[in-house]
Amino acid sequence: MNTPPHPDTPSKAEGPTGVAVAGLARQVDDLNRRLDALGPVNGRVDELTQVVAELSQTLATVAARRRPAPAPSWLLAPTESEKVAALLDELAGWLRLVFLRYPDGAGVVPECWAWHADVVEELLWLMHAWCAAYQGPDASVQLAGDWHDRQRPGVVNRLRKSVGSCSIERHQTRPGWGAPPGAPPTVPGEQHASLITAWWADGREQAPPEPASTAAAGAGPIGGALG
Incomplete structure (x- = not known):
């Protein structure tokens, strides 16, 4: 088959x-x-x-x-008055409860401290460093130790140098006095901005341009006498 x-x-x-x-x-x-x-x-x-x-x-x-949450900046604070007031109120409360408890801290904060933008800036970040060390999600003994050993003493030393001898009277306009402390600073040589812009944008490989004389430079707005 x-x-x-x-x-x-x-x-x-x-x-x-x-x-x-x-x-x-x-x-x-x-x-x-x-x-x-x-x-x-x-x-x-x-x-x-x-x-x-x-x-x-x-x-x-x-x-x-x-x-970590960033610390707010007084120098770049928003322009809304409510937000500015909130920053200052919170800082003043913290100064009273914490910073001014230290004798060296109390000794470097003059009555005119709020007139000094750099002082407010220093105290704001120091406050937020303290909050991170004691109250933040990553609060720790190490952060607290760093705040006491390095951060707080550093701010105290800088305030002692910058406003240790200042007073509320120095911010009043008086005959013979110059600009009161805390006045907005002017940038040295800012009137040469347009000249530098033209050089750096188009010819930075060449020698820099010669600046105008002091009298001519001050004759008009920024860069106006240099064109």
């Missing part, structure tokens, strides 16, 4: 082409079986990908929460 050929077995009539097709069919069948076996693995990879994505999001959220 003749046994029927296997479906994958090419007949002699099919020739070389039939043999190639049958071999390709076996390879495809083998690949299908392998892919079926990898099904659970692919599912596991998808699960791990999702877990990694969730962990990344969690870490980003935690990092954002732990990122």
Whole structure:
């Protein structure tokens, strides 16, 4: 009795082409079986990908929460009076409760301290450093120690040098006095701005331009006598 050929077995009539097709069919069948076996693995990879994505999001959220908040700046404070008043009120309360408890601190804060923008700036950041050391999410003994050993003494020393001898009377206009302390500063040589701009923008590889005389430079607005 003749046994029927296997479906994958090419007949002699099919020739070389039939043999190639049958071999390709076996390879495809083998690949299908392998892919079926990898099904659970692919599912596991998808699960791990999702877990990694969730962990990344969690870490980003935690990092954002732990990122130190910047201290506000008095020099760049907003122009809204309510916000300025809030900054000054908060600072005055902290000075009374904390900074002025230290004798050397009380000795360097004159009655005119609020007239000195640099002094307010120093005290603002020192207040926020104290808040971070004692009340922030990362408050620690190390931060508190750094505040006592380095930050507070540094501010005290700078205030002693800058306003240690100042008084409220010195901010009053009197005959023979110059500009009162705390007046907005002027930038030396600012009148040469346009001359420097033209040189640095177009010819910085060349020698710098010669400035105008002092009399000519002061004859008009910034850069007006230099054009």
